[in-house]
Amino acid sequence: MNASTPAPAPPHEAPADWARVRADFPLLQRAVHGKPLVYFDSANTAQKPAAVIEAVDDYYRRFNANVSRAVHQLGAEATEAYEGARKRLARFLNVRADELVLCSGTTFAINLVAYSWALPRLTAGDIILVSRMEHHANIVPWQLVAQRTGATIRVAEIHEDGTLDREALDRAMTPDVKLLAVAHVSNLLGTVNPVREICREARRRGIVTVVDGSQAVPHRPVDLQAIGCDFYAFTGHKVCGPTGTGALWARREHLEAMPPFLGGGEMIKEVSFDGTVFNDPPHRFEAGTPNIAGFVGLTAAIDYLDTLGMARIEARETELLTHLTEALDAEPGVRIFGRAPEKAAVVSFLVEGAHAHDLATLLDLEGVAVRSGQHCAHPLLQFYGVAATCRASLAFYNTHDEIETFIAALRKVRTLLG
Numbered sequence: 001m002n003a004s005t006p007a008p009a010p011p012h013e014a015p016a017d018w019a020r021v022r023a024d025f026p027l028l029q030r031a032v033h034g035k036p037l038v039y040f041d042s043a044n045t046a047q048k049p050a051a052v053i054e055a056v057d058d059y060y061r062r063f064n065a066n067v068s069r070a071v072h073q074l075g076a077e078a079t080e081a082y083e084g085a086r087k088r089l090a091r092f093l094n095v096r097a098d099e100l101v102l103c104s105g106t107t108f109a110i111n112l113v114a115y116s117w118a119l120p121r122l123t124a125g126d127i128i129l130v131s132r133m134e135h136h137a138n139i140v141p142w143q144l145v146a147q148r149t150g151a152t153i154r155v156a157e158i159h160e161d162g163t164l165d166r167e168a169l170d171r172a173m174t175p176d177v178k179l180l181a182v183a184h185v186s187n188l189l190g191t192v193n194p195v196r197e198i199c200r201e202a203r204r205r206g207i208v209t210v211v212d213g214s215q216a217v218p219h220r221p222v223d224l225q226a227i228g229c230d231f232y233a234f235t236g237h238k239v240c241g242p243t244g245t246g247a248l249w250a251r252r253e254h255l256e257a258m259p260p261f262l263g264g265g266e267m268i269k270e271v272s273f274d275g276t277v278f279n280d281p282p283h284r285f286e287a288g289t290p291n292i293a294g295f296v297g298l299t300a301a302i303d304y305l306d307t308l309g310m311a312r313i314e315a316r317e318t319e320l321l322t323h324l325t326e327a328l329d330a331e332p333g334v335r336i337f338g339r340a341p342e343k344a345a346v347v348s349f350l351v352e353g354a355h356a357h358d359l360a361t362l363l364d365l366e367g368v369a370v371r372s373g374q375h376c377a378h379p380l381l382q383f384y385g386v387a388a389t390c391r392a393s394l395a396f397y398n399t400h401d402e403i404e405t406f407i408a409a410l411r412k413v414r415t416l417l418g
């Protein structure tokens, strides 16, 4: 294997052999507090298959060098691998490689849109429409833009079942709305939003759309051309890739018109004290040394997922979600947040009489990792009138047996909490 050929994904002749797939994840074999680990926190970050870990290791062992600067062999190999990641991601998402800005993840990607696209354009009187179910990464950057420009934030509300109120959304798309920020999939509710229809409607009205794909790209086939948004952000560590990786996809015309966000090396063509000629997009937005090892790992992660097949992954996770939902529904006093007909494998819940943090802490002692708290979605919890929830989030590497272990642990924990 050389730098240009990423670590091959393991051959799964029978991709439905999920036990074999699970064995590809070294960390899932470990124990926690003396119990086999049940990792139900993949919406927070996904575990990594050996192919990803080995690809990062291989990069540092064999071709570590900086990109786009050195003419030597190692520099050429590192650059080829880094640019190869851009091409690989573009193919995965069905877009052009020169429309993909590689960055540290969704938070960076959305801030790039906020600072380079929105800040120079929005003025007092403009409205930024933000859905109620957004992660803080798709709320706070817009609040910062609003503070600086005098624009205001309008909230697109949801129904009790966790679906977007489409009629209210259409009504909210008035002529003064310049930008719509919406999640493809909610990290707290699992709701899959009909982003294709929403973006079509927004486009018809001249509204620019920013879709947060953090919880969609890891769990279902995503075709950005079909969605038809203006900007799409996602994060690599939720796609079984390394932390500190991700990308912003943007229509070329937006990238061409956007000034740089950060200045430094890599993003320039020519610098003198009289002025600087900036590089063309997407490199104009990639100042400084990037996370080369991370993108080598992300390439391996995408290869791995593609070998399994995103449609197959989606079907597997839907099956696990049904099992988990039915099992929790059978438990007395359990309240599930988010009952959208189309859901990703995320179940936020509360148990009557128990605090979310107490539940998560005691579940951890049983080897079960769930997240508790506000899930970076305060406005959504305010809608439901609760301070925190527990969230069990699954991935294709989880098993039906783990769901049974989780339910047994939940019953035990409830007796402890009285």
Ligand SMILES: Cc1ncc(COP(=O)(O)O)c(C=O)c1O
Pocket: 043, 044, 104, 105, 106, 107, 108, 135, 137, 138, 183, 185, 186, 187, 212, 214, 215, 235, 376
């Ligand atoms: C829906 C959503 N948006 C944005 C983010 C932020 O991603 P990152 O911290 O990788 O930038 C997350 C991560 O939890 C998320 O779930």
